[in-house]
Amino acid sequence: MPSNVIVGCSATKLTASERALFSELQPWGIILFARNISSPVQVTALIEDCKKAMQRTQLMVFIDQEGGRVSRLPNTHWRIPPSPTVFATMFQQDAELAKRACLLNAMLTGLELKALGINANCAPMLDVPQKNASSIISERALGQNPQSVIALGKQIVNGLKHVGVAPVIKHMPGHGRATSDSHLALVQVNASIDDLQAWDFMPFNAFNNEAMAMTAHIVFQQIDPDLPATVSPVVINTIVRGLIGFDGLIMTDDINMHALSGTVSSRAQQAFGAGCDIVLHCSGKLDEMASLLPIASCIEGKTLQRTIAAQNIAFEDMSDISAADIEKELAHLMRTAS
Numbered sequence: 093m094p095s096n097v098i099v100g101c102s103a104t105k106l107t108a109s110e111r112a113l114f115s116e117l118q119p120w121g122i123i124l125f126a127r128n129i130s131s132p133v134q135v136t137a138l139i140e141d142c143k144k145a146m147q148r149t150q151l152m153v154f155i156d157q158e159g160g161r162v163s164r165l166p167n168t169h170w171r172i173p174p175s176p177t178v179f180a181t182m183f184q185q186d187a188e189l190a191k192r193a194c195l196l197n198a199m200l201t202g203l204e205l206k207a208l209g210i211n212a213n214c215a216p217m218l219d220v221p222q223k224n225a226s227s228i229i230s231e232r233a234l235g236q237n238p239q240s241v242i243a244l245g246k247q248i249v250n251g252l253k254h255v256g257v258a259p260v261i262k263h264m265p266g267h268g269r270a271t272s273d274s275h276l277a278l279v280q281v282n283a284s285i286d287d288l289q290a291w292d293f294m295p296f297n298a299f300n301n302e303a304m305a306m307t308a309h310i311v312f313q314q315i316d317p318d319l320p321a322t323v324s325p326v327v328i329n330t331i332v333r334g335l336i337g338f339d340g341l342i343m344t345d346d347i348n349m350h351a352l353s354g355t356v357s358s359r360a361q362q363a364f365g366a367g368c369d370i371v372l373h374c375s376g377k378l379d380e381m382a383s384l385l386p387i388a389s390c391i392e393g394k395t396l397q398r399t400i401a402a403q404n405i406a407f408e409d410m411s412d413i414s415a416a417d418i419e420k421e422l423a424h425l426m427r428t429a430s
Contacts, residue, residue, distance in 0.1 A: 198251025266292030
């Protein structure tokens with residue numbers, strides 16, 4: 093049985109040590125980054141090697157392919173999808189054209205991923221930036237207000253699912269007030285629950301029936317002043333499960349980010365204790381992944397139901413959908429909007 097972790101690989105090929113660890117750890121999925129990607133043949137071979145190490149015929153394979161600055165597939169072999177901000181700008185001029193273009197782009201992105209064996213995309217980002225938000229959010233946002241983010245987010249979710257790629261909405265319950273990068277430091281947000289509900293939580297309320305969501309490494313001072321959302325039972329249970337009403341799979345953002353403290357294993361323990369279903373560890377560092385062995389456990393119960401719901405999207409065969417017509421219409425819409 094798979095365990096409740098997602099891990100990375102160190103390079104473009106598995107090492108013997110990684111094969112041995114993956115065989116023992118049995119992660120639910122892997123996540124790929126630029127360091128793991130050089131060509132289509134290589135990516136497919138890497139994924140197949142991971143499956144072989146785990147003795148599985150199917151595997152959840154994640155990537156961050158939002159478009160723009162967050163595009164893991166290099167332009168040596170792949171299209172760099174437009175930044176989400178491009179569709180946000182289009183939406184201000186022509187909402188229907190923007191939604192159609194956004195849908196087609198998501199479908200095309202999904203087909204590009206699916207062709208490689210990648211079946212889960214950590215997108216869309218549903219954070220609504222404030223005026224003083226860090227560029228880590230504002231340069232990736234689907235709009236400057238909840239309504240735009242919801243409208244375009246739905247196109248991304250629907251487009252990915254249409255071609256058999258499972259979306260991961262992020263960063264729940266909202267990263268838009270962050271004035272610094274949680275990859276580098278712990279972010280503190282002092283907004284009231286009323287203000288958060290009226291702005292930050294709105295997109296996540298609108299998507300509370302989706303299969304997967306990723307947490308935010310942010311301290312919401314008026315909800316839990318001591319712990320970042322990822323490791324806060326109050327945020328996960330009272331806000332995400334309760335107020336927002338999300339009953340899908342909750343995976344952490346990368347537990348290696350500097351916003352969290354303690355060892356990798358202690359962070360994982362805290363996240364599971366808070367109520368997260370799956371812990372995400374991205375660095376590909378063998379010793380850190382090995383430290384998860386005593387912490388990770390076989391997926392069961394409610395988490396098992398949630399993983400099955402995600403797999404039902406990700407494992408669907410969509411090989412009969414052609415990218416050519418989608419690409420042609422998308423190119424026409426992008427020219428029309430420019």
